[in-house]
Amino acid sequence: MYKIxxxxxxxxxxxxxxxxxxxxxxxxxPGQFVIIRIHEKGERxxxxxxxxxxxxxxxxxxxxxxxxxxxxxxxxxxGDYIADVVGPLGQPTHIEKFGTxxxxxxxxxxxxxxxxxxxxxxxxxxxxxxxxxxxxGLLILEDEMRAISDELIITTDDGSYGKKGLxxxxxKELIDSGVxxxxxxxxGPAIMMKFVVKTLxxxxxxxxxxxxxxxxxxxxxxxxxxxxVGDQVKFVCVDGPExxxxxxxxxxxxSRLTVYQEEEKIALEKFKKEHPEIFAGxx
Amino acid sequence: xxxxxxxxxxxxxxxxRQDPKERIKNFNEVALGYTEEMAVAEAERCLLCKKPLCVxxxxxxxxxxxxxxxxxxxxxxxxxxxxxxxxxxxxxxxRVCPQEEQCEEKCVLNKKGAPIAIGRLxxxxxDYEAAVGAVEKPEIAPSTGKKVAxxxxxxxxxxxxxxxxxxxxxxxxxxxxxxxxxxxxYGIPEFRLPKVIVxxxxxxxxxxxxxFECNVVVGRTVTxxxxxxxxxFDAVFIGVGAGAPIFMGIPGETLKGVYxxxxxxxxxxLMKAYLFPEYDTPIKVGKKVAxxxxxxxxxxxxxxxxxxxxxxxxxxxxxxxxEMPARAEEIENAEEEGVIFNFLVNPVExxxxxxxxxxxxxxxxxxxxxPDESGRRxxxxxxxxxxxxxxxxxxxxxxxRANPVVxxxxxxxxxxxxxxxxxxxxxxxxxxxxxxAGGDIIRGAATVILAVGDGKKAxxxxxxYLRTGEW
Ligand SMILES: Cc1cc2nc3c(=O)[nH]c(=O)nc-3n(C[C@H](O)[C@H](O)[C@H](O)COP(=O)(O)OP(=O)(O)OC[C@H]3O[C@@H](n4cnc5c(N)ncnc54)[C@H](O)[C@@H]3O)c2cc1C
Ligand SMILES: Cc1cc2nc3c(=O)[nH]c(=O)nc-3n(C[C@H](O)[C@H](O)[C@H](O)COP(=O)(O)OP(=O)(O)OC[C@H]3O[C@@H](n4cnc5c(N)ncnc54)[C@H](O)[C@@H]3O)c2cc1C
Ligand code: SF4
Ligand code: FES
Numbered sequence: 001m002y003k004i005x006x007x008x009x010x011x012x013x014x015x016x017x018x019x020x021x022x023x024x025x026x027x028x029x030p031g032q033f034v035i036i037r038i039h040e041k042g043e044r045x046x047x048x049x050x051x052x053x054x055x056x057x058x059x060x061x062x063x064x065x066x067x068x069x070x071x072x073x074x075x076x077x078x079g080d081y082i083a084d085v086v087g088p089l090g091q092p093t094h095i096e097k098f099g100t101x102x103x104x105x106x107x108x109x110x111x112x113x114x115x116x117x118x119x120x121x122x123x124x125x126x127x128x129x130x131x132x133x134x135x136x137g138l139l140i141l142e143d144e145m146r147a148i149s150d151e152l153i154i155t156t157d158d159g160s161y162g163k164k165g166l167x168x169x170x171x172k173e174l175i176d177s178g179v180x181x182x183x184x185x186x187x188g189p190a191i192m193m194k195f196v197v198k199t200l201x202x203x204x205x206x207x208x209x210x211x212x213x214x215x216x217x218x219x220x221x222x223x224x225x226x227x228x229v230g231d232q233v234k235f236v237c238v239d240g241p242e243x244x245x246x247x248x249x250x251x252x253x254x255s256r257l258t259v260y261q262e263e264e265k266i267a268l269e270k271f272k273k274e275h276p277e278i279f280a281g282x283x
Numbered sequence: 284x285x286x287x288x289x290x291x292x293x294x295x296x297x298x299x300r301q302d303p304k305e306r307i308k309n310f311n312e313v314a315l316g317y318t319e320e321m322a323v324a325e326a327e328r329c330l331l332c333k334k335p336l337c338v339x340x341x342x343x344x345x346x347x348x349x350x351x352x353x354x355x356x357x358x359x360x361x362x363x364x365x366x367x368x369x370x371x372x373x374x375x376x377x378r379v380c381p382q383e384e385q386c387e388e389k390c391v392l393n394k395k396g397a398p399i400a401i402g403r404l405x406x407x408x409x410d411y412e413a414a415v416g417a418v419e420k421p422e423i424a425p426s427t428g429k430k431v432a433x434x435x436x437x438x439x440x441x442x443x444x445x446x447x448x449x450x451x452x453x454x455x456x457x458x459x460x461x462x463x464x465x466x467x468x469y470g471i472p473e474f475r476l477p478k479v480i481v482x483x484x485x486x487x488x489x490x491x492x493x494x495f496e497c498n499v500v501v502g503r504t505v506t507x508x509x510x511x512x513x514x515x516f517d518a519v520f521i522g523v524g525a526g527a528p529i530f531m532g533i534p535g536e537t538l539k540g541v542y543x544x545x546x547x548x549x550x551x552x553l554m555k556a557y558l559f560p561e562y563d564t565p566i567k568v569g570k571k572v573a574x575x576x577x578x579x580x581x582x583x584x585x586x587x588x589x590x591x592x593x594x595x596x597x598x599x600x601x602x603x604x605x606e607m608p609a610r611a612e613e614i615e616n617a618e619e620e621g622v623i624f625n626f627l628v629n630p631v632e633x634x635x636x637x638x639x640x641x642x643x644x645x646x647x648x649x650x651x652x653x654p655d656e657s658g659r660r661x662x663x664x665x666x667x668x669x670x671x672x673x674x675x676x677x678x679x680x681x682x683x684r685a686n687p688v689v690x691x692x693x694x695x696x697x698x699x700x701x702x703x704x705x706x707x708x709x710x711x712x713x714x715x716x717x718x719x720a721g722g723d724i725i726r727g728a729a730t731v732i733l734a735v736g737d738g739k740k741a742x743x744x745x746x747x748y749l750r751t752g753e754w
Contacts, residue, residue, distance in 0.1 A: 023499065023504045023505060024504065027503070027504060027505070037461055041555075041561065041562045041563060042563050043554065043562075043563040043564040043565075044461075044554070044564075068563060069563060083461070084461040084497070084498050085498060086459065086461070086498035086499070086500060086504070087500075087503065087504065088503060088504070089500065089503060216546060216549060216550065216554075216564075217459075217460065217549065219459050219500055219503075219526075219686065219688070220526075220527050220686050220688070221526045221527065221528070221545055221549070221686065222528065222543060222545045222546035222549055223528045223530065223542075223543040223545065223546055224542075224543075224546045226530075226536075226537055227537070228537055233530065233536065233537060238688070252537055252639070255539060255638070255639035256537065256539060256639075258539070259539045259540075259567065260565045260567065263559065263560075263565030263567070264565070266560055267559075267560050267563060267565070270560050
């Protein structure tokens with residue numbers, strides 16, 4: 001059992017928690033994630049370790065409420081327990097001094113991007129960060145990102161904050177302004193990462209992307225997280241979650257994320273019916 | 284002791300089973316087990332051979348005639364304890380061992396086609412002992428002050444943990460998943476091995492003082508060197524199984540509707556997807572399911588698919604029925620349940636629709652050629668015999684291999700060319716001092732009883748090492 005120590009609601013649909021998981025906190029490196037199961041009947045879902053305090057045995061998670069499990073986890077309060085937390089899983093990010101690194105984060109993908117960019121900054125890179133959200137209220141970690149970035153650019157789809165537009169627009173502008181970029185890191189919805197790579201392609205700027213595939217065990221035992229990278233099938237949980245953006249078959253990734261769409265809907269509808277109060281006033 | 288019958292009794296006592304029409308609608312255990320009368324009647328048939336061939340066939344050297352003699356005397360609890368002297372998991376092994384290739388194959392009465400139903404008797408006495416609440420804790424030796432880490436909680440890990448605890452060592456089992464039991468909980472379905480039985484075994488081992496720490500992926504959460512250098516463990520046993528799924532490498536394997544058997548079975552067994560949406564994990568089974576493979580894993584997957592509501596469930600196997608490695612009883616069960624067997628057929632491509640879902644499986648027909656290294660005749664494709672089966676779900680059950688995470692993170696631990704850990708056959712010693720290994724991770728996918736056997740051997744060797752320091 002893993003105790004929730006602190007909780008913060010960034011938005012009615014975005015939630016942050018500090019959770020007691022001493023072994024994970026000790027071993028975690030940027031880019032790695034945990035799999036959690038919220039209770040005895042729960043499913044196993046992956047969440048990135050956004051930050052940690054090894055001395056206190058704590059890890060920080062930030063999640064977007066998109067389905068039954070994340071909505072239900074959002075109802076947990078400090079003092080409550082998560083049944084299972086296992087990790088750290090996946091390969092740590094390859095961090096080195098590249099020169100100028102551009103980090104591109106979309107939506108809650110900003111959360112997993114944060115530890116990686118922090119690592120990049122600590123390795124001596126110049127860091128330019130582009131964060132995108134649908135609207136101002138959905139933007140997370142702005143202050144923390146600002147603290148580690150040499151330059152921070154914000155875009156919102158509706159123009160309610162920062163520049164109006166998509167992260168790819170801001171990225172294109174940055175490249176056009178003549179900034180020499182040595183390495184890009186993109187994390188967000190698969191479609192965003194796909195278009196970030198498309199934007200970078202003409203300039204041959206290397207880009208790693210972190211994939212949010214479906215997962216079950218997270219240890220290489222089931223294969224549900226498989227994705228085609230170049231001419232090979234890889235398991236995101238053990239070979240990834242980061243891969244060379246140019247080699248990833250994003251269309252396949254997006255397609256595979258829809259396998260359980262119907263069931264996800266059934267589960268969420270059932271949960272809504274049982275707990276209408278949680279959803280009152282939320283779009 | 285009951286009087287010995289004069290002539291040979293060749294009437295094997297049948298074990299009652301759920302009706303096939305009923306059982307494909309539920310996940311309850313198929314076999315219902317012997318009654319006392321049946322067990323005694325079957326035991327009466329045994330010749331109590333002086334030189335029991337059956338024992339030679341048992342990898343755990345269970346004292347078969349001795350326990351059968353006790354059944355005749357209706358000393359069922361004593362019979363169970365007799366088995367437990369050499370096999371810690373009789374309720375499990377009685378259900379899942381391939382007896383027809385082991386003890387029952389060697390039984391003298393097999394020549395007459397009616398070997399003693401040793402497996403059924405084994406499960407009967409183990410269940411009896413548990414049902415009457417007679418499970419007894421052995422005496423635990425005084426504490427040795429030594430600590431042993433067991434990595435993985437499959438049958439191998441459970442056995443080594445239990446034995447070492449009895450020998451007076453402090454034992455902690457580290458398990459990657461959220462529940463102990465290994466394949467017994469995530470792989471083998473409820474209808475063949477009820478999970479309460481595994482839970483009962485784990486509770487028993489806990490009662491011996493063994494601690495379980497789940498959610499620890501050794502190699503990621505903690506390394507073997509950490510355990511030995513920082514956490515004070517004097518020895519480590521690695522029993523992580525051979526859990527990585529193998530795909531065929533044919534086109535279409537990333538389509539929606541393609542599963543590894545591990546995924547399909549784990550969703551259902553460990554995560555209880557058959558109870559969705561009461562349980563949160565979903566599973567999808569289409570109308571027509573093809574399971575590729577001919578072993579126990581394939582049988583478990585195809586029978587699970589039927590129970591989840593598949594209208595047609597096929598086995599696709601590249602050899603013939605005779606070569607199928609699955610337990611005979613499970614093949615029969617599958618046949619009774621209406622599984623369709625396609626022999627001498629091998630998939631070459633999975634075909635998808637415009638939305639990325641499986642819509643067909645392209646196969647080629649095979650014929651048997653010369654025998655290969657395993658002695659089985661090698662299947663060879665018949666040119667031009669390709670055909671397409673219309674299916675919407677494909678489950679790959681063609682085997683598993685070693686997961687590299689432990690060897691990769693453990694300097695000094697050597698593996699063979701297939702990635703299995705190299706260990707001494709008699710002692711389970713690896714190439715790293717203080718580290719032992721057994722079960723599927725040293726043998727490749729094998730059996731429960733072989734893992735149990737390794738656990739026994741390793742426990743003795745670890746005890747010796749801890750007491751003498753000799754490597
Ligand atoms: C390595 C890794 C790290 C991740 N880190 C984070 C994180 O730090 N914060 C976070 O909020 N999420 C993260 N995710 C995604 C997260 O696991 C899913 O959002 C979660 O499983 C959804 O569960 P649910 O039951 O609430 O929703 P579901 O009912 O499973 O899904 C509801 C809706 O969300 C969509 N969805 C489901 N899974 C994903 C997914 N993996 N990515 C995008 N959309 C999805 C579905 O298509 C569906 O429309 C990560 C995923 C991976 C693989
Ligand atoms: C579906 C199926 C059906 C089968 N049917 C039969 C049958 O009828 N009869 C029979 O005799 N055999 C059967 N087998 C084979 C049998 O189950 C195995 O041979 C046996 O379970 C091997 O035992 P083990 O102790 O080596 O480990 P396993 O049972 O494989 O367990 C290994 C455990 O280690 C854990 N682990 C793995 N990596 C790590 C790590 N890094 N850190 C911590 N823990 C880790 C795993 O999560 C798992 O719990 C079947 C196998 C399958 C998959
Ligand atoms: S070989 Fe057969 S008949 Fe002889 S002791 Fe063993 S089970 Fe009984
Ligand atoms: S999640 Fe099961 S292998 Fe990656």
